[in-house]
Amino acid sequence: MITIPRYITIDNGIDALYDILLKLNLKNPLVIVGKKTKKYAPEFDYVYYSDINLKDEKVIKDITKEYDSIIGVGGGKSIDMAKYVAYCSKIPYISMPTTASNDGIASPVVSLKQPSSMVDPPIAIIVDMSIIKKSPRKLLKAGFGDVISNITAVLDWKLAHREIGEEYSESSAIFSKTIAEELMHYVLNNSSIKDFPEKLVKALIGSGITISMAKSTRPASGSEHLFSHALDYLKMKYELDIESLHGEQCGVGSIISSYLHHRENSLDKESMVNIRLSLKKVGVPTTGKELGFEDDILIEALTLAHTIRNRYTILRKGISKETSESILREAGVI
């Protein structure tokens, strides 16, 4: 059974919300919001995501007792929390993103705890572009890194199908790859990219839907995501004060993964070069230094990326320290 959102609108924001609530016969939603994004929330009862104790499912159920739905308003965390609370309480949730830094705005994936888990996707996604356009540029740039990841994620998925017989869906793969390539070519072929925020939001929503279609994060998460997760792990391990975002790290991960796929002839040179050029044009970091990491951390991240989760990719059974260093040099990341 595949569940995908029933309503998606990126035009009218809050006005569309009331209409959609009516259509869905939802009368009493609870809003989950962040302190910075409270000003964008519709006028219903609300709770700050930071006040919800994740550890206790019973407390979560108590919070939602009187409500028939959840509305997540904000960046990644509010929407992630809305997904989890809705899942625990067995009620639907609506995603109202105030920025577009990753495909979590539309996907069924909860990333509050690692490893991430799969729940239902939002029943509706309501975007107000005037709010998205006001959000920090760094977040929107990171969103591009998360979209571009689809290209190498799909190559890794195909490789896993070929080499270890993993289940693979050509339609989900093509959908995911096309979304990323369309946005990439828009960025490369236009001198002014004034429609970028709107195209980015559409691409991230599309990516989220491919995850629902495939019932797996495979279409949007491969070795480039493993590399990003490895960086997150090392940030925690060494208590590094680096503010690189998921999508930014995935963008650099895509440069590494596209280089590896090009080396094995599963990606042509032009596509590999276009990935880097488009990231550069949008202003997403393309090197470890731009992300804020020392070389030795990047090398360590690449050596342990394959251990982060049970996912077969072009990293296969892992890469030695020496090879990692030469790959990162050849890919232009260090």
Ligand SMILES: [Zn+2]
């Ligand atoms: Zn991602």
